[in-house]
Amino acid sequence: MNWLLPMPVILPLFTAGFALAMARRPRAQLAASVATLTIVLGIAIALMVITHAEGPQVVNLGAWSAPVGIVLVADRLSALMLVVSAVVILGVLLYSVAQGLADGDQGAPVAIYYPTYLVLAAGVSNAFLTGDLFNLFVGFEMLLAASYVLLTLGGTSSRMRAGSIYVIVSLLSSMLFLIAIAMTYAATGTLNMAQLSTRLAEIDPNISLVLQILLLMAFGIKAAVFPLSMWLPDSYPTAPAPVTAVFAGLLTKVGVYAIIRTQTLLFPDGRMDTILIVASIVTMVVAILGAVAQDDIKRLLSFTLVSHIGYMVLGVGLANQLGLSASIFYVAHHITVQTALFLVSGLIERRGGTTSLEKLGSLTKAAPALAILFFVPAMNLGGIPPMSGFLGKLGLMQAGIQHDTGLAYVAVAAGLATSLLTLYAIVKAWNKAFWQTAPKPLPDTDVPRSMFVPAASIASIGVLLAVVAGPLYAYTDAAARDLRAQTPYLTSVLPDGERGEGLSHQVEEE
């Protein structure tokens, strides 16, 4: 069944080309995009079922065997990430379609929207599936190049400002990543992650530490871990709501995924764990304090996004079974919840004409359904039991206590404080936008039901995660066990420890 593996990358790319050719026929573009992303979602679910039952699936692309050619690998972690991202990508596409239809011809230039969006989807899938460091770079570049276009869509003054910061910071992080790749190749002579995992253990530990720091810096910028997170709240809020939603949900999580991979597969000795825990504490606390100060709902959400990246990094830094498992669970939870919140903030903007908490008000009366739709994912984000946010945080706190070091206890305290402050910031937004009387009467508009439904579906998936939390935690436990053991990944990519299952012949060692 491993022919399924390249599909989440290839199909969106093909459809992107098709959609570009059909630039004058928005309906054909739309139909093709929705169909493709639905198929990708189906494939992702199939992959998750297969990997869970049979272990990691591997494809040696072009039948070049592993360390020579590029491999795609789906283990439990990648498969879960793929499923969640496919759900979110499809949901946001439907939302943006509805928004485009509601806006009529005044909307964004749709002709390039669909192709770019599909390239983004392909890049995300590629980053999750690849087993090769350079191919990971290519995946990152695909999704980043698409994100540059989406962020500056329309080329208005504020988007150019936000876009230039985002593009420069992303270019810089790509350069760091590329430097790390070049140095890794110079030090080990390979970029295949499975082979790197064995070879990095053999080289001078100081050099491997440098490589680890470089990689973590590059991924840290993408994941928006504190000292490297300044760009995010500046650049995300200006984009159109669906674009911000998909960025917030997915792009930072690709960075988190890459950090998990680096820490578990390439550098399992845990020399950076302390630094990761410290970074996670600072990320959580500083960013949530930023969120408390904001009075624009999109900016507030951007700050909570950065803050909650800290939770995921904390789990990776703790590096025990429970921490890793809770971290993966938290990624799945946070992708859905954060996306839902940004979509809802787009709806609020439509209904109230602004996202400024100074001007909004009395939305509970004007739009009760919207109020519920904001309230549920907001409480989920704040970690109110019995929602998935609570379960994720609970797992992380338990992992911190299990870790039993002074630093871990500080992290637990910081996590609890962050959770409270998140609740405070969110409730403040809720009070101002929904409960208090608006300073000026709101414009008399209505939210199209077609935009409402995708946002509600993603929000309800966030709630549903709590219902299936038992099986999901069992799954993430298994994923974390695989990551820590490394063997399922290594033996599937390189069955005999030397070569993958391809056609290329073994060259005799000189």
Place this chain on the structure above:
Amino acid sequence: MIEASPSLALVIAIGVQFGAGVYLLLERSLTRVLVGIYLIGNGVNLMFLLAGGAAAGPPLIGTGPEEEMADPLPQAMVLTAIVINLGLTAFVLAMAYRSWQLHGHDEVQDDLEDRRLARRAERGEFDSRDDDFGANLAVEAAEARDETEEPVISEQPSPFARGDRGDGS
């Protein structure tokens, strides 16, 4: 793995390009930032060449003995990196041009919302619609006074003078 020590000329070239690139990256003008990124990108490409080991013959089977072939993998990666760099350069150039169209210059702007919040914090103002705005004692005292009197503070445009407030005080 590299057996030979790297070529000094290449190492110096990489260092110069990185230095100049970082310097340009710190400028405000998008065009200079772009040139900076491009220089760093070229430096990284040279690093890949170093990573491939000493210079050698073309890696085509049949053109010579295998021991004299260069490592083809870094070259493939450099090609990919060059193509990606080219595309992104075109994009940033378009962005700089658009910025010039809009503002007459291509400098990266400050975030207005950020500045506004910072200014507000400097002036010590409070969120106009927060529930707990009791830090300004003078205002609080004025509001808590007998309501039959003429309100003093409502004359000036204070953010606290809101109609639906004071029902609980």
